[in-house]
Amino acid sequence: MMQSTFPLLSIAIWMPIVFGLFILAFGRDANPGIVRGTALIGSLASFLATFPIIEQFSNAAHGMQFVERFAWIERFNIHYYLGIDGLSLWFIPLTAFITVIVVISAWEVIQKRVAQYMGAFLILSGLMIGVFCALDGMLFYVFFEATLVPMFIIIGVWGGANRIYAAIKFFLYTFFGSLLMLVALVYLYFTSGGSFDILVWHRLPLSLSTQIYLFFAFLMAFAVKVPMWPVHTWLPDAHVEAPTGGSVVLAAIMLKLGGYGFLRFSLPVTPDASHYLAGFMITLSLVAVIYIGLVALVQADMKKLVAYSSIAHMGFVTLGLFVFNDVAVQGGLMQMISHGFVSGAMFLCIGVMYDRMHSRQIADYGGVVNKMPKFAALFVLFSLANCGLPATSGFVGEFLVILGAVKFNFWIGLLAATALIFGAAYSLWLVKRVIFGAVANHHVAELVDLNAREFFMLGVLAIAVIGMGLYPAPFIDAMQNSVSDLLVHVAKSKLP
Numbered sequence: 001m002m003q004s005t006f007p008l009l010s011i012a013i014w015m016p017i018v019f020g021l022f023i024l025a026f027g028r029d030a031n032p033g034i035v036r037g038t039a040l041i042g043s044l045a046s047f048l049a050t051f052p053i054i055e056q057f058s059n060a061a062h063g064m065q066f067v068e069r070f071a072w073i074e075r076f077n078i079h080y081y082l083g084i085d086g087l088s089l090w091f092i093p094l095t096a097f098i099t100v101i102v103v104i105s106a107w108e109v110i111q112k113r114v115a116q117y118m119g120a121f122l123i124l125s126g127l128m129i130g131v132f133c134a135l136d137g138m139l140f141y142v143f144f145e146a147t148l149v150p151m152f153i154i155i156g157v158w159g160g161a162n163r164i165y166a167a168i169k170f171f172l173y174t175f176f177g178s179l180l181m182l183v184a185l186v187y188l189y190f191t192s193g194g195s196f197d198i199l200v201w202h203r204l205p206l207s208l209s210t211q212i213y214l215f216f217a218f219l220m221a222f223a224v225k226v227p228m229w230p231v232h233t234w235l236p237d238a239h240v241e242a243p244t245g246g247s248v249v250l251a252a253i254m255l256k257l258g259g260y261g262f263l264r265f266s267l268p269v270t271p272d273a274s275h276y277l278a279g280f281m282i283t284l285s286l287v288a289v290i291y292i293g294l295v296a297l298v299q300a301d302m303k304k305l306v307a308y309s310s311i312a313h314m315g316f317v318t319l320g321l322f323v324f325n326d327v328a329v330q331g332g333l334m335q336m337i338s339h340g341f342v343s344g345a346m347f348l349c350i351g352v353m354y355d356r357m358h359s360r361q362i363a364d365y366g367g368v369v370n371k372m373p374k375f376a377a378l379f380v381l382f383s384l385a386n387c388g389l390p391a392t393s394g395f396v397g398e399f400l401v402i403l404g405a406v407k408f409n410f411w412i413g414l415l416a417a418t419a420l421i422f423g424a425a426y427s428l429w430l431v432k433r434v435i436f437g438a439v440a441n442h443h444v445a446e447l448v449d450l451n452a453r454e455f456f457m458l459g460v461l462a463i464a465v466i467g468m469g470l471y472p473a474p475f476i477d478a479m480q481n482s483v484s485d486l487l488v489h490v491a492k493s494k495l496p
Contacts, residue, residue: 016126021119030115039119053066062485076138081134086479087482088260091129096125106118121249123150138196140264177220191204212276215274224258225257227311229288229315236304240301244354253340263329271492285315288315290422293425296308300361302353309343314339317401319405320333326404334476339394341468352375386427
């Protein structure tokens with residue numbers, strides 16, 4: 001464990017939160033230009049603050065790095081305890097990067113309550129980074145639950161016509177799922193002799209029956225967040241009603257909190273239960289990959305189609321985590337990072353079209369390439385990445401998960417590979433109906449291609465998608481030791 005001499009993680013967490021609170025203090029009547037400029041400076045500064053973490057991270061080291069630990073609530077032995085390893089490293093710059101993109105995407109689109117909108121996203125960014133850094137169970141829970149508040153407000157205030165229903169459904173699903181996790185955390189606190197240290201919990205000798213109860217308590221929190229089938233129904237509603245920035249952050253980052261929770265809690269704290277229930281988890285994952293892929297195929301709303309494709313892609317993540325080999329777990333992590341870029345880009349593309357035509361119905365489009373060639377090229381690229389085209393980031397994670405699944409069991413790998421077929425089907429059919437063909441109607445005929453701001457934000461994401469697809473080594477190298485250590489730990493029985 002490497003103690004931090006400089007609080008890099010605290011800076012990554014609190015800088016966007018401080019900027020967000022500062023922007024909120026401007027009030028409702030603040031000059032929108034000043035608010036947008038301050039939000040951009042805050043998000044860029046927060047993103048740049050993650051660079052020293054990447055630069056100073058040691059791929060060869062084992063255990064936690066950049067550790068910060070201070071007493072917080074001494075009476076209950078709760079600490080402000082931060083640290084990262086290869087499992088959490090890349091989610092920190094990813095979160096900060098997506099926040100920059102969201103601020104740019106809202107530059108002209110959000111006209112009402114601009115300060116509150118920008119402030120909510122910056123605060124949300126810091127809270128999500130806090131989830132990936134927390135090593136104290138109660139601190140993790142506070143960050144994990146606190147992320148609900150800004151997103152609830154974002155959906156409820158700036159969402160579509162059905163926004164209140166979607167916001168409340170989102171909040172209730174995720175909040176009630178997390179209550180069971182809180183029960184598990186309190187149980188582990190007393191079992192460990194009064195410690196909320198997550199790394200101490202990893203070493204607790206727990207009976208199989210106890211582990212199974214704890215596993216399901218964690219499952220309820222993390223499965224809803226991923227979301228796994230059948231607790232996924234809140235996600236399409238939330239995506240459809242959320243503003244574009246809300247959909248981007250929801251898909252790119254918030255879904256990853258569930259996958260990360262499995263890696264930090266379910267697998268290391270309850271390893272025997274994880275092995276015992278692996279078949280159950282693999283089945284749920286395959287249902288998500290296959291059934292939800294078919295559901296995506298019949299959607300008439302572009303946002304719903306991409307929302308369901310997100311559930312199918314996250315099914316790949318949970319599948320990779322529960323086949324217990326290095327290749328598949330690394331594939332699951334790579335899929336989470338890639339999905340952050342690709343799904344974020346897909347929702348931004350839909351937002352670009354919606355800003356012009358105020359419709360997300362696939363039937364209202366057709367022949368967009370004739371009027372928006374630059375946009376069409378980028379939309380096709382992201383759609384191909386969404387279905388796992390080689391040389392894009394979408395291929396790397398899916399290929400590794402399938403490789404690991406085949407190593408575990410050929411038939412499971414074969415079933416997982418069908419996702420590539422369904423992914424190609426719904427992605428390419430979407431492209432065919434929206435982008436290609438003759439100009440469908442006078443609304444499409446009046447479309448204007450990307451402006452410089454839109455081209456920049458989509459272009460940066462395109463570079464990330466292709467760059468990660470062509471050269472995934474830095475991502476894999478950083479997570480290799482942590483994944484190996486996790487699997488060695490999970491392989492050792494903890495039964496008393």
